[in-house]
Amino acid sequence: MSLREDRDVTRGELADLEVVRERLAREPGELTPHRVAQALRGSGRPVGDETVLRVHEALRRDVLGAGPLDPLLRVEGVTDVLVNGPERVYLDRGQGLELTSVRFPDEEAVRRLAQRLAASGGRRLDDASPQVDLRLVDGTRFHCVLAPIARPGTLISLRVPRARGFSVEELLAAGALTRESARLVRAIVGARLAFLVSGGTGSGKTTLLAALLGTVDPGERLVLVEDSSELRPAHPHVVALESRPPNIEGAGEVDLRTLVRQALRMRPDRLVVGEVRGAEVVDLLAALNTGHQGGCGTLHANSAADVSARVEALALAGGLGRDAVHSQLGAALDVVLHLDRASDGRRQLREVAMPERSPDGLVSMVTAWRLAPDGAASEFGPAAARLADRLGGGGGFAEPGVSR
Structure with missing residues (x-):
């Protein structure tokens, strides 16, 4: 649809819009078809009711x-x-x-x-x-x-x-999850593992997180902390905190880090940070290390392997030293769910990884499961046995070589 050539405003009527807009600006008042007609006729051009209504609708869309x-x-x-x-x-x-x-x-x-x-x-x-x-x-x-x-x-x-969040079944039908990965993510949530959903911009991180939160036991209390309210989990006990930027005078800001601390005082069964993008990662890691099982959030990262470096960079900016970051990360985080876009534009869960600490104390992400390049089959990774052990066989997931 085009303001230049759509059925709402013809090419000739487009020239009248500025004339009407200027006249209405000089004479403030409610935007009505009658005032639009007066402005059009005041310009010396005879117009019919149909033209008046089309120009009125175009102006209404322009101011509302x-x-x-x-x-x-x-x-x-x-x-x-x-x-x-x-x-x-x-x-x-x-x-x-x-x-x-x-x-x-x-x-x-x-x-x-x-x-x-x-x-x-x-x-x-x-x-x-x-x-x-x-x-x-x-x-x-x-x-x-x-x-x-x-x-x-x-x-x-x-x-x-979205007015209503997607369910895991809907993501399965849309191709974002396979039957195996759907069982796997349900098991991860059911086992109350702490996880991050990683991926690039527009990869579907928030969509997947909301769907997973919808599978949480209805008896649990979810406390969401978001920069911009986007999560819409289908769950009966959700409370949410949203950050606030400074006003025009530069006052009144409430940042995510402050809200994470407030959320910890609200008796959360699951603490959820909609998008970890700054120093709040320090408080999230601390929370996950103090008995808040099943906490989760999303994080921008190009791959699961990049999550450690991304968390390190954010935490360093928040005042946490490198050794402390990796120590907290290795103890707090259980699983990373990484999303990516397929060549046809579909968002898909491509990899499930687990943190592993090396002798030098640094944490890296090791693949437990990944979607094969064909987008249908799946492959096990080195951390598959550890994940199977954490899940206790939940979701039908098992280590390589074990029948599933």
Whole structure:
């Protein structure tokens, strides 16, 4: 759909939008079809009711919600809407990025939409503060960087929350899990092992974590800590804390590290950090080392093997020394579940790994199970026997050479 040539606004009517917008700006008031008609006729151009209604709807979208992006946000299964300047708008509904027909009239229209969305979240977005990351009222995560810092124009990223989280069965049907990996992850959760879900951006970490939390015993209390509220586990006892950025005056910030500490005082059966991205990893490791079994979270990493280095870098920034980081990591973490995108764009659980401490005290991740390159078969790794022992045979998982 395009503001230039879609069925809502014709090419001729597009020129009227700016005229009407300027006139309405000079005379503040509610946006109604009657006022739009007055503004159009005041420009000297005779118009019919159909034209008035189309221009009114275009203006309404431009001043409410996500403007011309609203229809894309309502597409079934959409997870992301991405704006690369006025000419290229993409969406992702699970099969990779798709170029849409949505266009903006010009760079100023993109910038105006971005600034309005930022203002709706109480944030400033201008040349002095050209980037913003926040959650909108409906739960959509909004990120923007203004041009000319961004090319080919202002860049907008909208992450759409799912009203209801996926179940493990739905992920199995979608190909994100195989029958074997579905049994395995259920067993990991049931055994109350501490785990991290790793993967790149958009690999499905939050989706898998929410599905796994839905399998937790209903009698357990889940305390979620998130930078931006995205987890929607189907569980009867969930409480959540969400971080808060500084306001326009630079005050009022509540960071994840503070919230992790608060969560520990809320009697969690499972402490969940939606995304570990900073110094809060220090408090999470400490929590997992003090009897909070089954804790979990997500972490950006290119592979399971990279998780140790990623945790080390974050913890060092949080003031924990290298030896202490690896000591805590080896004692706190039981399993890493690594996700990646297949060549066809599908998100898949590709590897399950376990931490192993070397004689020098450093921790590395060793494969217990991995999905074969064909995406169907599975392969055991060196840590398979250890994982089977931790699970006690749960989920039908066994060490190599043992019938399953």
